Amino acid sequence: MPGERLLLVDDEDNLRSMLEAALRHLGFDVHPVANGRDALAAVATVQPDLIVLDVMLPDLDGFEVCRRLRTEGKRVPVLFLTARDATDDKVRGLTLGGDDYLVKPFSLEELVARVNAVLRRAGLSQPGAVLRCLDLEMDDEAHRVTRGGKEVSLSPTEYNLLHYLLMNQGKVVSKAQILDHVWQYDFGGDGGVVETYIGYLRRKMDAAEPRLIHTIRGVGYTLRAER
Amino acid sequence: MPGERLLLVDDEDNLRSMLEAALRHLGFDVHPVANGRDALAAVATVQPDLIVLDVMLPDLDGFEVCRRLRTEGKRVPVLFLTARDATDDKVRGLTLGGDDYLVKPFSLEELVARVNAVLRRAGLSQPGAVLRCLDLEMDDEAHRVTRGGKEVSLSPTEYNLLHYLLMNQGKVVSKAQILDHVWQYDFGGDGGVVETYIGYLRRKMDAAEPRLIHTIRGVGYTLRAER
DNA sequence: ACGCGCCCTGAGCAGCCTCTGAGTCGCCAG
DNA sequence: CTGGCGACTCAGAGGCTGCTCAGGGCGCGT
Numbered sequence: 001m002p003g004e005r006l007l008l009v010d011d012e013d014n015l016r017s018m019l020e021a022a023l024r025h026l027g028f029d030v031h032p033v034a035n036g037r038d039a040l041a042a043v044a045t046v047q048p049d050l051i052v053l054d055v056m057l058p059d060l061d062g063f064e065v066c067r068r069l070r071t072e073g074k075r076v077p078v079l080f081l082t083a084r085d086a087t088d089d090k091v092r093g094l095t096l097g098g099d100d101y102l103v104k105p106f107s108l109e110e111l112v113a114r115v116n117a118v119l120r121r122a123g124l125s126q127p128g129a130v131l132r133c134l135d136l137e138m139d140d141e142a143h144r145v146t147r148g149g150k151e152v153s154l155s156p157t158e159y160n161l162l163h164y165l166l167m168n169q170g171k172v173v174s175k176a177q178i179l180d181h182v183w184q185y186d187f188g189g190d191g192g193v194v195e196t197y198i199g200y201l202r203r204k205m206d207a208a209e210p211r212l213i214h215t216i217r218g219v220g221y222t223l224r225a226e227r
Numbered sequence: 228m229p230g231e232r233l234l235l236v237d238d239e240d241n242l243r244s245m246l247e248a249a250l251r252h253l254g255f256d257v258h259p260v261a262n263g264r265d266a267l268a269a270v271a272t273v274q275p276d277l278i279v280l281d282v283m284l285p286d287l288d289g290f291e292v293c294r295r296l297r298t299e300g301k302r303v304p305v306l307f308l309t310a311r312d313a314t315d316d317k318v319r320g321l322t323l324g325g326d327d328y329l330v331k332p333f334s335l336e337e338l339v340a341r342v343n344a345v346l347r348r349a350g351l352s353q354p355g356a357v358l359r360c361l362d363l364e365m366d367d368e369a370h371r372v373t374r375g376g377k378e379v380s381l382s383p384t385e386y387n388l389l390h391y392l393l394m395n396q397g398k399v400v401s402k403a404q405i406l407d408h409v410w411q412y413d414f415g416g417d418g419g420v421v422e423t424y425i426g427y428l429r430r431k432m433d434a435a436e437p438r439l440i441h442t443i444r445g446v447g448y449t450l451r452a453e454r
Numbered sequence: 455a456c457g458c459g460c461c462c463t464g465a466g467c468a469g470c471c472t473c474t475g476a477g478t479c480g481c482c483a484g
Numbered sequence: 485c486t487g488g489c490g491a492c493t494c495a496g497a498g499g500c501t502g503c504t505c506a507g508g509g510c511g512c513g514t
């Protein structure tokens with residue numbers, strides 16, 4: 001699972017380095033470039049397993065980059081990043097070949113989920129196992145959460161938050177980390193929301209013993225089996 | 228069932244790579260070419276089990292390609308792709324030889340269905356089993372849907388949508404995925420149609436408990452047995 | 455020509471989801 | 485003991501999503 005090569009194409013410096021850091025930290029071999037021409041050149045040298053490709057680029061647009069790759073016979077899977085409004089007409093047909101797209105602004109969780117999904121479909125990554133902690137289970141493919149066998153109904157944000165906690169079970173994550181990973185990267189508010197949503201999760205899936213979500217005062221939260 | 232060799236012949240780059248990706252993703256061994264001459268050459272080297280052949284080609288037209296193959300004694304089954312109006316006289320009689328045709332623009336679901344049908348007639352593919360989910364059954368060959376033993380009458384789009392949901396039961400599919408697979412590839416509208424058709428399906432075949440079609444708010448829909 | 459079924463759109467509506475702010479509690483330090 | 489800060493809870497405004505329904509256009513068969 002470790003070491004897949006990612007080609008990351010985005011012209012916004014800020015966002016690009018943020019994504020680079022995040023993906024690198026997850027064990028990917030990230031190669032960042034800022035425009036379409038460099039992207040095409042890099043494909044030959046890097047031989048990436050996946051391209052994360054912004055649609056809005058200064059020179060060639062993302063679709064054009066992809067088209068040229070395909071006519072050259074390259075079949076690298078692509079994950080497109082698109083702006084909110086350009087979404088409807090041009091994006092049609094993207095989910096067909098194992099490719100996919102993501103609407104800006106997104107959260108890191110969503111990006112990572114899509115990256116793994118695309119790699120999985122391309123046969124380069126393990127089938128996404130069911131996440132588990134004691135009697136808590138999350139089946140990501142079916143988007144289903146159960147605690148002690150009983151189904152728990154979660155809103156999108158609650159689901160993403162729980163997913164992040166499960167991915168980091170045993171470790172303590174700060175409110176800042178949670179905001180950075182679960183909320184959209186342009187979110188302006190403070191950490192108060194996180195407290196609210198931890199509260200929602202506790203009520204919905206952590207009401208009975210043993211408690212799984214623990215507060216580490218002054219530090220953050222952790223999801224763990226024992227006390 | 229896996230690994231049949233398909234020769235894909237179409238001169239529109241966009242469509243060709245879209246179909247290539249989609250069919251490859253379904254497990255076929257796809258060989259794309261862009262014109263009639265390359266097609267004839269490729270038949271010898273690839274030895275395809277089926278040819279998906281656009282009728283409108285820059286050099287030889289699709290029928291001509293087929294004719295030459297037949298005079299050489301090759302009996303590979305052919306699935307023609309035709310434009311809306313060229314349908315009438317020429318295409319008649321095509322279904323007699325085990326061949327078939329599809330009118331552009333089509334949906335991926337239709338293409339896959341025809342591909343499998345042709346392969347099945349040629350004895351290269353398993354008879355399409357009956358799709359089932361609890362007391363809901365779809366016999367694709369007979370084009371018949373029953374819920375709890377009672378026949379349900381569906382319009383073409385409703386049928387295709389249900390077929391796609393059945394093929395993906397247990398998994399969540401987004402409105403975008405549904406549009407990409409069930410609607411014609413040149414459809415320009417937004418996801419509102421999908422909501423409408425989910426509504427139609429619910430009324431026709433999901434009125435009684437237990438419900439099979441579930442909405443995952445903010446994500447998509449899923450077809451599954453339990454609640 | 456006419457009617458019918460099918461497909462899609464748009465408006466209206468209801469319920470859910472998200473986030474904020476205020477109030478309270480409890481831990482810890484001084 | 486007391487003050488301060490961090491965390492929890494609750495209620496509510498506002499936005500957004502998805503559902504439903506009615507209607508118009510199109511194609512096909514009568």
